[in-house]
Amino acid sequence: DASVSYPFPYTDRRHQHQLRYSATQYALSLRCGSGRRAAAAGALLPDRVTPFSYGVDEDADDHPHEECGLVGVAGDPDASSLCYLGLQKLQHRGEEGAGIVAVGGDGKLKSVTGLGLVADAFGDPSRLASLPGPAAIGHVRYSTAGAAASLRNVQPFLAGYRLGQVAVAHNGNLVNYQALRNKLEARGSIFNTSSDTEVILHLIATSLSRPLLARVCDACERLAGAYSLLFLTADKMFAVRDPHGFRPLVMGRRRNGAVVFASETCALDLIDATYEREVQPGEVVVVDRRDMSVASACLVPHRPRRACVFEHIYFSLPNSVVFSHAVHERRTAFGRTLAEESPAPGADVVIPVPDSGFYAALGFARASGLEFQQGLIRWHYSGRSFIQPTQAIRDLAVKLKLAPVRGVIAGKSVVVVDDSLVRGTTSSKIVRLLRDAGAREVHMRIASPPVVGSCLYGIDTPSEGELISNRMDLEGVRREIGSDSLAFLSLGKLHGIYGDEAGDYCDACFSRKYPVLPTLADPAAEPEE
Numbered sequence: 001d002a003s004v005s006y007p008f009p010y011t012d013r014r015h016q017h018q019l020r021y022s023a024t025q026y027a028l029s030l031r032c033g034s035g036r037r038a039a040a041a042g043a044l045l046p047d048r049v050t051p052f053s054y055g056v057d058e059d060a061d062d063h064p065h066e067e068c069g070l071v072g073v074a075g076d077p078d079a080s081s082l083c084y085l086g087l088q089k090l091q092h093r094g095e096e097g098a099g100i101v102a103v104g105g106d107g108k109l110k111s112v113t114g115l116g117l118v119a120d121a122f123g124d125p126s127r128l129a130s131l132p133g134p135a136a137i138g139h140v141r142y143s144t145a146g147a148a149a150s151l152r153n154v155q156p157f158l159a160g161y162r163l164g165q166v167a168v169a170h171n172g173n174l175v176n177y178q179a180l181r182n183k184l185e186a187r188g189s190i191f192n193t194s195s196d197t198e199v200i201l202h203l204i205a206t207s208l209s210r211p212l213l214a215r216v217c218d219a220c221e222r223l224a225g226a227y228s229l230l231f232l233t234a235d236k237m238f239a240v241r242d243p244h245g246f247r248p249l250v251m252g253r254r255r256n257g258a259v260v261f262a263s264e265t266c267a268l269d270l271i272d273a274t275y276e277r278e279v280q281p282g283e284v285v286v287v288d289r290r291d292m293s294v295a296s297a298c299l300v301p302h303r304p305r306r307a308c309v310f311e312h313i314y315f316s317l318p319n320s321v322v323f324s325h326a327v328h329e330r331r332t333a334f335g336r337t338l339a340e341e342s343p344a345p346g347a348d349v350v351i352p353v354p355d356s357g358f359y360a361a362l363g364f365a366r367a368s369g370l371e372f373q374q375g376l377i378r379w380h381y382s383g384r385s386f387i388q389p390t391q392a393i394r395d396l397a398v399k400l401k402l403a404p405v406r407g408v409i410a411g412k413s414v415v416v417v418d419d420s421l422v423r424g425t426t427s428s429k430i431v432r433l434l435r436d437a438g439a440r441e442v443h444m445r446i447a448s449p450p451v452v453g454s455c456l457y458g459i460d461t462p463s464e465g466e467l468i469s470n471r472m473d474l475e476g477v478r479r480e481i482g483s484d485s486l487a488f489l490s491l492g493k494l495h496g497i498y499g500d501e502a503g504d505y506c507d508a509c510f511s512r513k514y515p516v517l518p519t520l521a522d523p524a525a526e527p528e529e
Contacts, residue, residue: 245281335363342487351375
């Protein structure tokens with residue numbers, strides 16, 4: 001897993017540009033009618049190829065998947081080991097690949113990447129031991145743009161160009177990726193991966209500006225969509241967040257002065273780093289390892305903040321602080337408001353769908369005055385069930401993943417609280433499990449609005465045709481999953497929980513109001529004769 005040097009086109013630069021702290025907005029509008037708009041959006045939806053799926057796994061977890069997690073450590077002799085631990089804590093954000101790039105004592109950057117979980121990628125102790133040095137960045141991946149099965153698409157990417165080495169790790173999704181790639185390839189750039197992140201490296205390499213901070217700013221001016229980025233060079237680390245702030249990125253500090261960046265504060269807690277603040281939307285934070293100074297620059301002019309509300313609903317761990325809010329408090333509020341909006345009269349007990357439904361169910365139970373119990377036990381080690389030869393055996397495998405506690409359920413009217421309902425496959429199986437365990441009634445309550453739109457900004461969601469709430473009305477969904485009643489937290493009530501901050505969150509998966517539209521790609525250049 002030695003570092004790969006990308007063959008960027010060389011251009012003679014005879015003048016040096018000054019660093020710009022503001023820039024004109026990059027054009028995001030589509031140059032087409034509404035019919036082609038839909039086609040462009042569809043073409044840029046996240047890929048759904050995983051290294052472990054051989055056909056559709058109907059028993060897979062019916063939730064959207066977060067795409068990536070980032071960790072960076074600068075100024076600690078155990079930087080790569082700390083990155084490894086941080087990535088372990090962020091494993092829920094990506095399970096298909098993991099990697100770390102570290103700066104050695106000689107100033108050279110070295111990469112180690114692998115497919116699977118963090119523990120799989122670094123199962124051989126010598127792999128982590130080969131990454132000594134005082135600075136490192138790490139990444140866990142669930143694929144968006146770029147097929148997951150290829151090791152070449154596992155980040156961080158490490159590239160060599162005429163001014164040195166640079167590594168990048170990216171969380172998000174670029175909605176103008178194909179347009180940018182077509183232009184770069186037309187000018188001679190050669191791509192080694194199918195990941196949108198590689199575009200960023202090419203933009204940096206072909207920028208006219210110097211120093212690297214100016215090149216990073218130039219490159220990011222041309223990006224559209226969601227991106228939280230970590231860059232690493234021989235002597236600096238850069239943390240960048242897109243102007244809308246779609247994906248989270250936080251900064252902390254260890255007692256020895258080391259600076260740490262991570263997608264969630266839970267990773268900071270694990271490695272004894274104190275949370276200081278968010279990297280602000282549109283900000284570049286630069287850590288110079290030579291004197292451990294920290295500087296900040298404005299990437300682009302201010303744009304409306306659009307943080308992903310699904311970070312609070314499902315993705316982030318409940319012990320994290322994301323977008324300056326404690327995640328468990330947000331989820332408890334979702335459940336409490338859901339109980340007020342859609343109570344379940346006559347119910348006996350409230351149970352969560354583990355694990356992400358726990359705090360919403362707790363809030364629902366408290367607001368309803370009902371007993372709260374753990375009525376479903378999730379088994380975390382069963383793996384995927386696509387290998388089962390018959391549907392009857394596959395149905396039995398569901399019980400291995402989620403097992404009902406009969407003493408909690410039998411003979412009772414049960415309220416089941418889940419964080420979201422996407423395709424409906426998991427919910428229907430849960431309803432059958434509870435009825436088989438003796439539940440008298442099953443009332444499903446969802447602590448978020450109906451998901452009717454696919455995400456363009458770094459979340460793996462099914463196509464709109466697969467979203468059950470996009471195909472059916474409420475009663476149709478209820479009949480499909482088989483519950484006695486069904487209710488969602490309304491979008492208006494969700495906004496009410498956030499109050500004046502409601503406009504700062506992206507809810508396109510619920511409202512279809514997309515803050516940044518895809519850019520239609522120009523046709524790719526014809527190959528030469």
